[in-house]
Amino acid sequence: MSRPLNILFVSSEVDPFAKTGGLADVSSALPKAIKDLGHEIRIMMPRYRFIGERKFRLHDIIRLKDIPIPIGSASPIVNVKSSFISNLKEKVQVYFLDNEAYFGRDGIYQNPTTKKDYKDNDERFTFFCRGVLETLKRLGWQPDIIHCNDWQTGLIPAYLKTIYKDDPFFRTVRSVFTIHNMAYQGAFGHESFTKSGLPKELFSTDGVEAYGKFNFLKAALYYADVVTTVSEKYAEEICTSDEYGAGLNGLLASRKKDLHGIVNGIDATLWNPAADEYIFRKYDAKSIEAKDENKKSLLKRFGLEFSDRRPVIGAISRLVDQKGFDLVLEVMEDVLKGDVQFVMLAAGDKESEKKFDQLQKKNAKKMGLVLGYDEELSHLIEAGSDMFLMPSRYEPCGLNQMYSMRYGTVPVVRATGGLDDTVEDYAGSGKGTGFKFEKYDSRELLKAIQRALKVYQQPEEWKKIMRNGMQKDFSWEYSARKYINLYKDLLRP
Numbered sequence: 001m002s003r004p005l006n007i008l009f010v011s012s013e014v015d016p017f018a019k020t021g022g023l024a025d026v027s028s029a030l031p032k033a034i035k036d037l038g039h040e041i042r043i044m045m046p047r048y049r050f051i052g053e054r055k056f057r058l059h060d061i062i063r064l065k066d067i068p069i070p071i072g073s074a075s076p077i078v079n080v081k082s083s084f085i086s087n088l089k090e091k092v093q094v095y096f097l098d099n100e101a102y103f104g105r106d107g108i109y110q111n112p113t114t115k116k117d118y119k120d121n122d123e124r125f126t127f128f129c130r131g132v133l134e135t136l137k138r139l140g141w142q143p144d145i146i147h148c149n150d151w152q153t154g155l156i157p158a159y160l161k162t163i164y165k166d167d168p169f170f171r172t173v174r175s176v177f178t179i180h181n182m183a184y185q186g187a188f189g190h191e192s193f194t195k196s197g198l199p200k201e202l203f204s205t206d207g208v209e210a211y212g213k214f215n216f217l218k219a220a221l222y223y224a225d226v227v228t229t230v231s232e233k234y235a236e237e238i239c240t241s242d243e244y245g246a247g248l249n250g251l252l253a254s255r256k257k258d259l260h261g262i263v264n265g266i267d268a269t270l271w272n273p274a275a276d277e278y279i280f281r282k283y284d285a286k287s288i289e290a291k292d293e294n295k296k297s298l299l300k301r302f303g304l305e306f307s308d309r310r311p312v313i314g315a316i317s318r319l320v321d322q323k324g325f326d327l328v329l330e331v332m333e334d335v336l337k338g339d340v341q342f343v344m345l346a347a348g349d350k351e352s353e354k355k356f357d358q359l360q361k362k363n364a365k366k367m368g369l370v371l372g373y374d375e376e377l378s379h380l381i382e383a384g385s386d387m388f389l390m391p392s393r394y395e396p397c398g399l400n401q402m403y404s405m406r407y408g409t410v411p412v413v414r415a416t417g418g419l420d421d422t423v424e425d426y427a428g429s430g431k432g433t434g435f436k437f438e439k440y441d442s443r444e445l446l447k448a449i450q451r452a453l454k455v456y457q458q459p460e461e462w463k464k465i466m467r468n469g470m471q472k473d474f475s476w477e478y479s480a481r482k483y484i485n486l487y488k489d490l491l492r493p
C-alpha cells in the first residue's frame, strides 16, 4: 500500500502538554517522525487542568461539543479542544478531551501533594477510551490505525472488538497497542468493569480479567491486533519471566507472533547539545571541551566546587522501585570516598527521597540533590556531567541513556531492556559507548562505576567513548519506519 495512512495516536501524556515520564516524549516525537514520513497522524489525549488555554493556544471545536459518553448508567459529556505540536516540517494536530470533573485536576494520575492515585482512575480512563471512539465518529475522520499506548488506553482495542465491532465507521480500523511499562496495568475491581459497558462475558480470563481483576492492560494485550513494546530485549524479557511480565507473561508468550520490539528514538531537536537553549554553552563532538563550562555551571547550581578532571556523576530519575536507586543508596558513600561528585535530580516515593536527602546532607561537599521535577535542570545535568547512572531493575527502553550519549555523558547502566539494546559496553581500545553490569546487585554496580572512573583517568580513551556515543544515530526516523511497516502489514487484505 503506497497511499499515505491515517493514524490516530492515543496517549495519556504528550510532551509538552503533560508529562510524567518517557511516554510523553515518545507520544510527541514518534507522531512527528511519522508525519515527516508523509502520513497523516493526529493525537488524542485528556485535557488536564494545567494544560493552559492561552499558553497552548487551545481552541474549541464547536462541532465536537457536548458529546455524551456512556459510563455505567450515566452519560457524562466530553468537549473537544484542539492545538498542535509544532514540527520542523509540519504540525501534528492534537485533540484534547475535556471534562472538568474527570480531568480538571492538578495531577495526571495522582494527587501531587499526597502522591496517592486518584480513586476514580478506572472511571477517568474508561471515559477517555470510550470518549476517543465517540469523538472520532463525530469528527468523521476515519483512521486506518488507532495506535494506543499503555493501560490508560487499554480498553480501546476491547471496545473495537465488541461494542463497535459492527459499526461501519470502525469496521476497517485496526488497533496497535504499545507497552511502555508492564508494571502499570490499571487493575480494578468488578464494579469498574460494570461501568465500562463491555459485554458481561468479557469478564473472564479469555477477556479482560486477570487474577480476579478488571485489567486494562490485559484488555489491550488480548484484543489489540498487534502489540509492540519499546525495545527488543524487553519484548523477550516480558514473555519469559514472571518478574518482567508482571503476571501477564503467559498471555504475552501466547501472542509472541504479534509482539514486536521497536526501540524508541529520541527527539533530536529537543535533545541536541549543539542547539540546546537550556544549557550554558552549546557544543558538539568537535568541541567537547566546552562541556567543562556546562560542568562549572551545573556545579555552581548545586553549590559544589569545580575542579578540572574531577569526574561528575549525574542522575535524573523517577524514584520508584524500577529505577534501581536502592543500589545507588548502598554504594554511593563508598563511591564518594574517592575524588568524585554526584548530582541528582529526582522525585518519587517519599521514603527514597528522604534517604537521598540524608545522604546529601552527610556528603554536602560532594553531592548535590534537587528533589522535584525540573526540565531545564535535566538538560544541564546531561550537558555538565561526565557519567550518567541508570542501574534499573528493569527498563522497557529508557531515554536518558540515549540523551546522555548524545551529550557525551557516558552512561553506566544495568544490562536490561532498552539499556542493554542501546548501550555498548566498553571493550578497551576506544570501543564502546558506556559501562554495563548484568546482575541486580550493588557490588556489580560499584564495580561498573569503578571501571568507568578508572577509564576516566585516561583522557584520550575517555574522549573516544564520549565521541562514540555522540556519533550514534538515535533519531526516530528508523523506528518510525518500522511502525509504518507494521501498520501496512496490518492493513494488507
Ligand code: ADP
Pocket (backbone or CB within 6 Å): 020, 021, 022, 023, 025, 316, 317, 318, 345, 346, 347, 372, 373, 374, 375, 378, 397, 398, 399, 400, 401
Ligand atoms: P520513565 O519513562 O520510566 O520515567 P525514561 O528514561 O523513558 O523513563 O524517561 C524519563 C523522562 O523523564 C526523561 O525525559 C527524563 O529526563 C525525564 N525525567 C525523569 N525525572 C525527571 C525529573 N525529576 N525532572 C525532570 N525530568 C525528569
